[in-house]
Amino acid sequence: xxxxxxxxxxxxxxxxxxxxxxxxxxxxxxxxxxxxxxxxxxxxxxxxxxxxxxxxxxxxxxxxxxxxxxxxxxxxxxxxxxxxxxxxxxxxxxxxxxxxxxxxxxxxxxxxxxxxxxxxxxxxxxxxxxxxxxxxxxxxxxxxxxxxxxxxxxxxxxxxxxxxxxxxxxxxxxxxxxxxxxxxxxxxxxxxxxxxxxxxxxxxxxxxxxxxxxxxxxxxxxxxxxxxxxxxxxxxxxxxxxxxxxxxxxxxxxxxxxxxxxxxxxxxxxxxxxxxxxxxxxxxxxxxxxxxxxxxxxxxxxxxxxxxxxxxxxxxxxxxxxxxxxxxxxxxxxxxxxxxxxxxxxxxxxxxx
Amino acid sequence: xxxxxxxxxxxxxxxxxxxxxxxxxxxxxxxxxxxxxxxxxxxxxxxxxxxxxxxxxxxxxxxxxxxxxxxxxxxxxxxxxxxxxxxxxxxxxxxxxxxxxxxxxxxxxxxxxxxxxxxxxxxxxxxxxxxxxxxxxxxxxxxxxxxxxxxxxxxxxxxxxxxxxxxxxxxxxxxxxxxxxxxxxxxxxxxxxxxxxxxxxxxxxxxxxxxxxxxxxxxxxxxxxxxxxxxxxxxxxxxxxxxxxxxxxxxxxxxxxxxxxxxxxxxxxxxxxxxxxxxxxxxxxxxxxxxxxxxxxxxxxxxxxxxxxxxxxxxxxxxxxxxxxxxxxxxxxxxxxxxxxxxxxxxxxxxxx
DNA sequence: CTGAAAGCGCTTACAG
DNA sequence: CTGAAAGCGCTTACAG
Numbered sequence: 004x005x006x007x008x009x010x011x012x013x014x015x016x017x018x019x020x021x022x023x024x025x026x027x028x029x030x031x032x033x034x035x036x037x038x039x040x041x042x043x044x045x046x047x048x049x050x051x052x053x054x055x056x057x058x059x060x061x062x063x064x065x066x067x068x069x070x071x072x073x074x075x076x077x078x079x080x081x082x083x084x085x086x087x088x089x090x091x092x093x094x095x096x097x098x099x100x101x102x103x104x105x106x107x108x109x110x111x112x113x114x115x116x117x118x119x120x121x122x123x124x125x126x127x128x129x130x131x132x133x134x135x136x137x138x139x140x141x142x143x144x145x146x147x148x149x150x151x152x153x154x155x156x157x158x159x160x161x162x163x164x165x166x167x168x169x170x171x172x173x174x175x176x177x178x179x180x181x182x183x184x185x186x187x188x189x190x191x192x193x194x195x196x197x198x199x200x201x202x203x204x205x206x207x208x209x210x211x212x213x214x215x216x217x218x219x220x221x222x223x224x225x226x227x228x229x230x231x232x233x234x235x236x237x238x239x240x241x242x243x244x245x246x247x248x249x250x251x252x253x254x255x256x257x258x259x260x261x262x263x264x265x266x267x268x269x270x271x272x273x274x275x276x277x278x279x280x281x282x283x284x285x286x287x288x289x290x291x292x293x294x295x296x297x298x299x300x301x302x303x304x305x306x307x308x309x310x311x312x313x314x315x316x317x318x319x320x321x322x323x324x325x326x327x328x329x330x331x332x333x334x335x336x337x338x339x340x341x342x343x344x345x346x347x348x349x350x351x352x353x354x355x356x
Numbered sequence: 357x358x359x360x361x362x363x364x365x366x367x368x369x370x371x372x373x374x375x376x377x378x379x380x381x382x383x384x385x386x387x388x389x390x391x392x393x394x395x396x397x398x399x400x401x402x403x404x405x406x407x408x409x410x411x412x413x414x415x416x417x418x419x420x421x422x423x424x425x426x427x428x429x430x431x432x433x434x435x436x437x438x439x440x441x442x443x444x445x446x447x448x449x450x451x452x453x454x455x456x457x458x459x460x461x462x463x464x465x466x467x468x469x470x471x472x473x474x475x476x477x478x479x480x481x482x483x484x485x486x487x488x489x490x491x492x493x494x495x496x497x498x499x500x501x502x503x504x505x506x507x508x509x510x511x512x513x514x515x516x517x518x519x520x521x522x523x524x525x526x527x528x529x530x531x532x533x534x535x536x537x538x539x540x541x542x543x544x545x546x547x548x549x550x551x552x553x554x555x556x557x558x559x560x561x562x563x564x565x566x567x568x569x570x571x572x573x574x575x576x577x578x579x580x581x582x583x584x585x586x587x588x589x590x591x592x593x594x595x596x597x598x599x600x601x602x603x604x605x606x607x608x609x610x611x612x613x614x615x616x617x618x619x620x621x622x623x624x625x626x627x628x629x630x631x632x633x634x635x636x637x638x639x640x641x642x643x644x645x646x647x648x649x650x651x652x653x654x655x656x657x658x659x660x661x662x663x664x665x666x667x668x669x670x671x672x673x674x675x676x677x678x679x680x681x682x683x684x685x686x687x688x689x690x691x692x693x694x695x696x697x698x699x700x701x702x703x704x705x706x707x708x709x
Numbered sequence: 710c711t712g713a714a715a716g717c718g719c720t721t722a723c724a725g
Numbered sequence: 726c727t728g729a730a731a732g733c734g735c736t737t738a739c740a741g
Contacts, residue, residue: 025728057476062718064414065733077444087440094461103458108447123410233645292586378712415734418717
């Protein structure tokens, strides 16, 4: 296979001869600048800039036995998991940790094949992945081989592991309840997910946030749990709204569930904002599109934390003593504020039931 | 920085001595199997399997002067561009082209910095990116340096370049119109984007699909163009529906616009399906969630085509003589079929006028 | 069909 | 503070 020419790169040798020093001094200027006399350093650096020199990734990796890369597993269906937003933030911040990302997909669910292959080729030094669950083979396999990794979401298969970062759903829903209280709404009901659902931990985490926050207010409210589906959300919201009065509010486990509340409320002649408080969760496109106040996931902090977790392990630094819980923030939508003047309502069909 | 031990990998030397051959023979078995005697090949391969040997990515890259990687630029906002779905498909099919992906983000829009840096480090051999536009510096910069690349979307800055793959919006909207005709709907109107919009080419492509398909039917219809925004879509849909009668239909440039039609229709007491035909475009989560028939983008074919385009260039093969137009497919939603029995309607508020 | 030599471009010891 | 030597693990010529 002939290689397409891509212009001659400058090598460390070119920089060394241009600066009148040896190759090692250039290497030191890059990797241990404190060992180089300031005047020499300055000269070397200016030659580096002039020639546009960058160390060859392959040569550096080969000598140092580090790929300088983090494998990131994507979900085969292209949704959820280490979602697009986290991946974007990871890609944005990877350079500051001196690594690049290598995304990969395993068509047959959470197995270990892809990890085994990439590690054998020394393609990556560590991994980031999401959606761990009881029975997940990945944390155990990696741990047994002392391969560094960090996960988005608690590691339910190995509660003793601390190399995870997660959204503090408890605090997030707490924020939602407080916000609704501060806006003057009365009882705050909850539309959430079944507690024994697939994403068991997440459902419970967010639910307890509502339990504790409403308990703190001294006023609890009705709750309904439904699966992550629009029709189910609408039906659940009707049940919930039947137990609430105008001036009350609903906190939701997700923006999709909040959209269901929006539909059901409208069907019942309730205006979200003036008549009913509503806060979703995730800060997703749904919330933005329908102007629903939401609890925004801290994607940037999540990405930075995950990168730091693997970076620390790669540096042999002592691991964190506990998982990292990151607090989401309130993303208010002006038009669903209590004071907003909603005037236009458009009826809309929802199929099913 | 001490390195965390990750278990001793087998090297080409281990395989060679285990199989009783020299290192080059192992290399040949991997890279030019036809040059190795079948019996020897078999013996080498069985040792490779037994030892779990994989060539070191860094060593191979250094010697062959190929990174074996494709840089993929992601949009800084995490949406659109080479979307999550294309990226997933790229990651899924990259191994069959013997490459891995390196996603990267440029915080300051479509510049050339990231490309320059990655190429200087020999981190990737080629690039894939999206959203080219008039004045885009990337195609010219890469072409001048003979760095291979392929784009998702036509290259408006360099019409002579053929290294692109795109969705055939013309054919897609044509499919939509034909489907609506086959279902027995009458006039087919169009809710699209302004033709001089940012995504100029896409808007025009899809619009002409409607023009040509309705002309072929011998019955044209009303058209309205609005920006990609739910409120604007609802307003535009009202204008459009005012010019249509029950039994007519609407084809849309996107699923979000189709959602606007769904809302406006419901507001006017029209049931999508029995009273009004509706087809969106993109096969997005919106269409699935609201059970809107849509034109699904061919993400897998797109990814495979993009990989093939860069692979051909890297192999020095003759480039394609024209861009690759991929035909999307109809993704019918049973509940909005003409014959469906829609019974449940839920009114829903849309904020803004 | 198989093997001995050279070298890809760095960094890591170590010696001055 | 700076430099000469060695070697990371492969593949690419080339010689047998």
